[in-house]
Amino acid sequence: MWANKSLGFKCFGASALLAVCAAAVAQPMANDEYDTTPSATAMAADLVVLRPLSLAGTVLGTVVFIAGLPFEAISGDVSGPARRLVLEPAEFTFTRPLGEAH
Numbered sequence: 001m002w003a004n005k006s007l008g009f010k011c012f013g014a015s016a017l018l019a020v021c022a023a024a025v026a027q028p029m030a031n032d033e034y035d036t037t038p039s040a041t042a043m044a045a046d047l048v049v050l051r052p053l054s055l056a057g058t059v060l061g062t063v064v065f066i067a068g069l070p071f072e073a074i075s076g077d078v079s080g081p082a083r084r085l086v087l088e089p090a091e092f093t094f095t096r097p098l099g100e101a102h
Contacts (some may be wrong), residue, residue: 019042038097038099038100039099042099046098046100050101054089057093060088061084061086061089065081066081068081
C-alpha cells in the first residue's frame with residue numbers, strides 16, 4: 001500500500017522536475033525569425049530526462065490498462081483506454097524526433 005503512494009510521489013516529483021527543465025530550455029530568439037530545430041540542450045534534456053520518464057509512463061499506462069481490461073471489456077470500450085494509456089505514451093516515447101516535446 002505504501003509502495004503505491006511512494007511511486008505516486010516519485011512520479012509527481014519527476015513531472016515537476018520535467019516542467020522546470022522544459023521551462024528553462026524554452027528561450028525565445030531576439031529577431032522575428034524563429035529557428036525550429038531543437039537546440040543541443042533540448043535534445044540532451046529530452047534524451048536524459050524526458051525519454052526515460054515517458055518510457056516509465058508508457059509502462060505504467062500499460063499496467064493500468066491491463067489491470068482495468070476486464071472492466072473495459074464488460075463496458076465494451078477497450079479502444080479508448082488502449083489509445084490513451086498505451087498508444088499515445090508509446091508514440092510520444094518512440095516516434096517523435098529528439099528534442100521536440102510537443
